[in-house]
Amino acid sequence: MLETLGLYPSWYVPVIGSAWVMGIIGTIHVLASHTSVGASWLFALIETKAVRENKPELMEYIKKYGVFLLVFSYIIGSITGPGIWYAITVASPKGVGGLIHNFVWVWAAEWVYFTVEVIGVYALVYLIGKIDPKTHLKLTWTFALASWATMLLIVGILSFMMWPGNESWYQTGSTLDAFFNLNFFAHLGLRTAFMFAIAGAVGGILAATMKDKEVRIEITRFLSKMGIAGVFLGLIMWMWYVQTLPENARIIMQTQLPSYIAPTLFAVLAATLIYFAWSAWKPLQLKQGFAVAMTAIIAIAGLWPEERSRESIRKPYVAGQYIYSNQTIARDVEGKQIKSNLPQIAEHGVLKTHPFTPVSLREVTETNRLQAGEFIAKVMCANCHSMENTGLRPMPQKLHGSTDVAMIKAYLGGALYNGTVPYMPRIPLPEFEQQLVAEYLASLSQPQAAMKQLTLAESR
Ligand code: HEC
Numbered sequence: 014m015l016e017t018l019g020l021y022p023s024w025y026v027p028v029i030g031s032a033w034v035m036g037i038i039g040t041i042h043v044l045a046s047h048t049s050v051g052a053s054w055l056f057a058l059i060e061t062k063a064v065r066e067n068k069p070e071l072m073e074y075i076k077k078y079g080v081f082l083l084v085f086s087y088i089i090g091s092i093t094g095p096g097i098w099y100a101i102t103v104a105s106p107k108g109v110g111g112l113i114h115n116f117v118w119v120w121a122a123e124w125v126y127f128t129v130e131v132i133g134v135y136a137l138v139y140l141i142g143k144i145d146p147k148t149h150l151k152l153t154w155t156f157a158l159a160s161w162a163t164m165l166l167i168v169g170i171l172s173f174m175m176w177p178g179n180e181s182w183y184q185t186g187s188t189l190d191a192f193f194n195l196n197f198f199a200h201l202g203l204r205t206a207f208m209f210a211i212a213g214a215v216g217g218i219l220a221a222t223m224k225d226k227e228v229r230i231e232i233t234r235f236l237s238k239m240g241i242a243g244v245f246l247g248l249i250m251w252m253w254y255v256q257t258l259p260e261n262a263r264i265i266m267q268t269q270l271p272s273y274i275a276p277t278l279f280a281v282l283a284a285t286l287i288y289f290a291w292s293a294w295k296p297l298q299l300k301q302g303f304a305v306a307m308t309a310i311i312a313i314a315g316l317w318p319e320e321r322s323r324e325s326i327r328k329p330y331v332a333g334q335y336i337y338s339n340q341t342i343a344r345d346v347e348g349k350q351i352k353s354n355l356p357q358i359a360e361h362g363v364l365k366t367h368p369f370t371p372v373s374l375r376e377v378t379e380t381n382r383l384q385a386g387e388f389i390a391k392v393m394c395a396n397c398h399s400m401e402n403t404g405l406r407p408m409p410q411k412l413h414g415s416t417d418v419a420m421i422k423a424y425l426g427g428a429l430y431n432g433t434v435p436y437m438p439r440i441p442l443p444e445f446e447q448q449l450v451a452e453y454l455a456s457l458s459q460p461q462a463a464m465k466q467l468t469l470a471e472s473r
Pocket residue numbers: 269270328329330337338339390393394395396397398406411412424425429434436437438440
C-alpha cells in the first residue's frame with residue numbers, strides 16, 4: 014500500500030484566490046489591532062501626564078477614545094481575529110498545523126493577555142473619575158502592557174513564518190528557537206512603530222471633537238508627536254528588518270513586487286508626515302473628516318500593499334522555510350520528526366498519493382485527462398496563482414496566454430522540477446503528471462476554454 018501524503022482538500026476561491034481572502038481579512042485585522050495597541054500606550058502616556066501635571070480634563074479624551082475603541086476596534090478586531098483562523102485553516106491547513114505544533118503555548122499565553130486587555134479597556138473606561146487617579150493610572154499601564162504583550166507574542170509567530178533564520182530550530186524543534194528567530198526583534202520594532210502612527214491618526218478623529226480648546230490643542234499636538242516618532246522609528250526598523258530577511262525574500266522584493274508598491278508606500282509615508290506636522294502646527298484646523306481620510310489612506314494605500322508584500326516575499330513558503338504555500342513539506346525537520354514530501358511526489362506523483370484525489374481520477378484515461386490535470390494544478394499551484402485571468406498572479410497571464418502544451422511542459426519539467434525559480438516551490442512532478450498539468454494549463458487560454466470549463470463542471 015502506497016503511503017499517502019498528509020494533505021487536506023484544497024480550498025479554491027474563484028476570481029480572487031484564497032490568498033486574497035486572507036489578505037483582506039488580515040489587513041482589516043491589523044488596522045483594528047494595531048490601533049488598539051497603539052491607543053493603549055497613548056492612554057498610558059496621556060494619563061501619566063494628566064496625573065503628574067494635575068490635568069484631569071485630559072481624561073475626557075481618554076474616555077472618548079476608549080469608547081470608540083470598544084465600539085470599533087474591539088468589535089472589528091474580535092470578528093476578524095477568528096475570521097483569520099477560519100480562513101487560514103481552510104486555505105492553509107498544513108501551515109496552521111505547523112504553527113500550532115510550534116506555538117500552542119504561545120497562543121495560549123496570548124489569549125490570556127488578550128483577556129486582560131479586553132477586561133482592561135472596559136474597566137478603564139468605566140472607572141474614570143470613579144477611583145483614585147493613581148490607582149487608575151496603574152490600571153491603564155496594565156492595559157497597555159497586556160496589549161503590547163499580545164502583539165509581542167503574535168509577532169514571534171508571524172516572524173517564524175518568514176523563517177527561523179538559523180539551523181538550530183530544524184535540529185531542536187524547540188519553541189524558543191522558533192520564537193526568537195532572526196527577524197523577531199526587527200519585526201516587533203516595525204509593528205510597534207506602526208501602532209504609534211496609526212493610533213495617532215485614528216486619535217485625531219476623536220481629538221477634533223473635543224469641546225475644550227486647550228485640551229484639543231494639547232491632545233492634537235501630543236498625537237502629532239507620537240505619530241511623527243512612529244514614522245521615524247518605523248523607517249529605522251524597516252531598514253533593520255530588510256537585513257533580517259532570507260535570500261528568496263530579497264530577490265522577490267527586488268524583482269517581483271508590482272512596480273506601484275514602493276512609490277505608493279513612499280507617498281503614504283510622506284503624506285503621513287505632512288499630516289502630522291501640519292496638525293502640530295495648526296491643531297485647531299484638524300477636522301474629523303481629515304483624520305478619517307488619513308486613516309483610510311494609511312489602511313488602503315499603506316497597509317494593504319505592505320501586508321500583501323510581506324506575504325509575497327515569503328514565497329514559496331508559508332511557514333518556517335519548510336512548508337510550501339501549496340501545503341507540501343519541502344524539507345526534513347529532524348527536531349520535529351518531519352519528513353519532506355518531495356521524494357514521494359517525485360516518485361509517485363500527486364494523483365496516487367493525495368488522500369483526496371477523487372476516485373474517478375485515480376486511473377487516468379483519455380476522457381478524464383483534463384480533469385486530472387486540473388486537479389493537480391489546483392493542488393500544486395492554485396494557492397499562489399488564480400486559474401482565471403483575475404486575482405492573484407493569474408496563471409493564464411503568467412504563461413503569456415500560451416496554448417503550447419510542449420512549451421508549458423518544458424517549463425514544468427525544467428524550472429519547476431529543478432527549483433531554479435527561487436520564489437516558486439520546487440515541484441518535482443513525474444513526467445506523466447507534468448504532461449497532464451501542461452494540457453490543462455494550455456486549455457486555460459484557448460478560446461473555447463470557458464466552454465470546456467463548463468462541460469467539465471457538468472460532467473463532475
Ligand atoms: C508558493 C507560491 C507558488 C506556487 C505554489 C506556484 N507559484 Fe508560480 N509563481 C509564484 C511567484 C511568487 C511568482 C513570481 C511572479 C509574481 O509574483 O507575480 C510565480 C511566477 C510563475 C510564472 C511566471 C514565470 C516566472 O518564472 O516568473 C509561471 C509560469 C508560474 N509561476 C507557474 C506556476 C505553476 C505551473 C505552478 C504549479 C505547478 C506554480 N507556478 C506554483 C509563486 C508560486
